[in-house]
Amino acid sequence: xxxxxxxxxxxxxxxxxxxxxxxxxxxxxxxxxxxxxxxxxxxxxxxxxxxxxxxxxxxxxxxxxxxxxxxxxxxxxxxxxxxxxxxxxxxxxxxxxxxxxxxxxxxxxxxxxxxxxxxxxxxxxxxxxxxxxxxxxxxxxxxxxxxxxxxxxxxxxxxxxxxxxxxxxxxxxxxxxxxxxxxxxxxxxxxxxxxxxxxxxxxxxxxxxxxxxxxxxxxxxxxxxxxxxxxxxxxxxxxxxxxxxxxxxxxxxxxxxxxxxxxxxxxxxxx
Ligand SMILES: [Zn+2]
Numbered sequence: 001x002x003x004x005x006x007x008x009x010x011x012x013x014x015x016x017x018x019x020x021x022x023x024x025x026x027x028x029x030x031x032x033x034x035x036x037x038x039x040x041x042x043x044x045x046x047x048x049x050x051x052x053x054x055x056x057x058x059x060x061x062x063x064x065x066x067x068x069x070x071x072x073x074x075x076x077x078x079x080x081x082x083x084x085x086x087x088x089x090x091x092x093x094x095x096x097x098x099x100x101x102x103x104x105x106x107x108x109x110x111x112x113x114x115x116x117x118x119x120x121x122x123x124x125x126x127x128x129x130x131x132x133x134x135x136x137x138x139x140x141x142x143x144x145x146x147x148x149x150x151x152x153x154x155x156x157x158x159x160x161x162x163x164x165x166x167x168x169x170x171x172x173x174x175x176x177x178x179x180x181x182x183x184x185x186x187x188x189x190x191x192x193x194x195x196x197x198x199x200x201x202x203x204x205x206x207x208x209x210x211x212x213x214x215x216x217x218x219x220x221x222x223x224x225x226x227x228x229x230x231x232x233x234x235x236x237x238x239x240x241x242x243x244x245x246x247x248x249x250x251x252x253x254x255x256x257x258x259x260x261x262x263x264x265x266x267x268x269x270x271x
Contacts, residue, residue: 002150004078004126008034013127017120031119035148036126038118045097045110048136055143056089064146065259068204069154072161075192077129080201082146084130085139087207091223092139109227110135130200134226157190159265164188165201166269169211172247178202178211178238181247199238206242209255216241220255 008031015023015037023037031037064086071080093107100106116137124132125145131138154162168184176184185191185198193201205211207226209218216230218241229240236243251270260266 001148002076002079002152005031005034005036008036009126012036012119012123015119015123017117017123020117020119028119036119036122038122040115040117040119042113043116043137044113045105045108045136048110048140049095049108051140052089052092052136052143053094055140055147056086058147059086059089059143061086061259062262063149063151065263066151066153067146067149069158069162069260069263070152071129071158072191073155073157075197077127077197078125078145079149079152080129080204081125081131082142082149084134084200084204084207085142085146087204087209088131088134088139088219088223088226089143091219091221092136093223107223107225108136109133109225110137116141128200129197130204154263154265156265159263161188161191162260163266163269164191166251166266169251170269172250174246174248176247178242178245181245202242203239206239206245208259209252210259211242211245211249212252212255213241213244213246213249216244218252218255220258 011023011027011031028037032039064083067079068083071077095107097112098106103111105111114137118141121138121141122145124130125142131142165185165188168181168188172181182195182198182202186195202211207219209220212218224240226240231240232238232243253270256270
């Protein structure tokens with residue numbers, strides 16, 4: 001059941017995290033009834049971490065990669081957004097709240113308890129295609145919502161678009177930065193994505209370790225708290241590790257094979 005109610009989607013699109021009162025109560029109830037908006041929830045750190053692992057144990061990698069690829073031709077960003085959360089879970093540590101100072105966990109930066117705006121998180125899923133902070137509350141919500149989606153096998157156009165993305169990455173010269181690559185991907189004709197959506201997609205490939213550097217690896221084998229991770233420059237707004245990627249790093253073949261090696265349709269783009 002992947003159909004989305006158009007009216008509820010428009011209500012969610014207009015939802016403003018900083019001005020939730022702008023959404024009429026009747027509209028909120030409508031969108032909530034359609035499963036797109038949610039009451040805010042007071043979420044405890046340890047419960048959120050536990051939920052991440054419980055849901056993750058039921059997740060299947062292909063369900064995430066299939067929908068990630070299937071998002072490309074139709075721009076269903078909710079299809080795309082699950083992979084970022086699933087990729088972070090590859091190395092996310094089983095842990096209890098561990099305070100550094102103040103109120104935040106020293107491992108994942110989530111407080112002991114927080115009121116979470118789940119509608120804002122769902123807005124991210126549907127309109128950005130990836131997550132924001134990588135907090136356990138965010139990851140568990142993304143995984144749970146993704147698990148509600150039926151599997152969709154990518155079509156020919158999805159594979160062609162991803163193939164074009166891979167070719168652009170592999171052809172990039174030494175001087176190509178991640179921002180340059182972002183601009184190049186904008187010119188893939190059948191890929192209808194905004195600059196911001198391309199940024200989030202590249203960041204997801206970073207968490208997957210498909211785009212990484214020898215000293216700044218993705219999260220496949222080692223956990224990095226993306227909200228505290230180093231940045232290339234002080235003003236950079238790119239997430240770790242793609243921030244550090246340049247053309248000479250290309251596609252990391254081993255990590256690519258882990259995520260996408262089972263798609264025979266992609267073999268021609270990687271060999
Ligand atoms: Zn933590």
